[in-house]
Amino acid sequence: MMPDLTPKPANPAPPAPDFPWPNGARCALFPGFDVDAESVWLGGDRRNAERLVTMSYGGYEARVGIPKILELLARHAVKATFFVTGWTAEAHPAACEAILKGGHEIAHHGYLHIRPEPGDLATMVEEVDRGFDALKRILGVTPVGYRAPSGENFTELLQLLRDRGIRYSSSWRDDIRPYRHALPDGAGPIEIPVNYSFDDWNFGMSHRSSPRALFGREEVLSIWRDEFDQTRDWNGVATMIMHPQVTGRPMRYRILEEFFAHVRQYDDVWWATGREIADHYEACERAALPA
Numbered sequence: 001m002m003p004d005l006t007p008k009p010a011n012p013a014p015p016a017p018d019f020p021w022p023n024g025a026r027c028a029l030f031p032g033f034d035v036d037a038e039s040v041w042l043g044g045d046r047r048n049a050e051r052l053v054t055m056s057y058g059g060y061e062a063r064v065g066i067p068k069i070l071e072l073l074a075r076h077a078v079k080a081t082f083f084v085t086g087w088t089a090e091a092h093p094a095a096c097e098a099i100l101k102g103g104h105e106i107a108h109h110g111y112l113h114i115r116p117e118p119g120d121l122a123t124m125v126e127e128v129d130r131g132f133d134a135l136k137r138i139l140g141v142t143p144v145g146y147r148a149p150s151g152e153n154f155t156e157l158l159q160l161l162r163d164r165g166i167r168y169s170s171s172w173r174d175d176i177r178p179y180r181h182a183l184p185d186g187a188g189p190i191e192i193p194v195n196y197s198f199d200d201w202n203f204g205m206s207h208r209s210s211p212r213a214l215f216g217r218e219e220v221l222s223i224w225r226d227e228f229d230q231t232r233d234w235n236g237v238a239t240m241i242m243h244p245q246v247t248g249r250p251m252r253y254r255i256l257e258e259f260f261a262h263v264r265q266y267d268d269v270w271w272a273t274g275r276e277i278a279d280h281y282e283a284c285e286r287a288a289l290p291a
């Protein structure tokens, strides 16, 4: 089928509503981690299963990255959302249980970290259902949030997620405030849009299959501080996309520590998980309904 190239906005959702943040906060910080472990290396190329050094990039996550990140979050009394692939829950149950024990939210991130491809809904039905099954079976969790593996999505997948009980998505790049998706058959999930400047993979991951320059502390911190400060001025949400196999590395961990200290100097920031933001958005929607 030929793609529809009719000139129109790709996203039919109306503008983000002007709902206030709770307790008079000026903006929100949404610390989100994508827990891919080895699945991110498998989803793109299954032959990596036997390339053990490539797999070890992801293996770092359960051995070091997740415990270190959990320790940092506990020390700063921060609750975060961890988007976990089903494969990771099955391969590393103890590391994932520690996330839950820390009081954090666990959300859906696919099963084998397969990038959603428009036109192939069957693959995504399996990927989504296996993800739900693994999180329920291993961790007893029914997630309400979803972040698309490798940051892609399409209309039928969004409908499927909504029909499976997903209340919020956190993948789109087109706003700085939450809004609700508009789907051909009615309302879709809430979107808590991400800010790709907060994707640590871009700054701190390099592999021979995707070599790139690493960014140092001052470069990353200046981007994160500037993005955050302006997002605060615009009353938005700063949604972070971090990975324990990146930010759990020694010098990257320090960057996060310093960024948290920067945000802490303001007393008007709502630090929130995706679920808390979705709860708040739904409460505002209900309050805005005509009596």
Ligand SMILES: [Zn+2]
Pocket: 034, 035, 036, 040, 109, 113, 149, 150
């Ligand atoms: Zn991922």
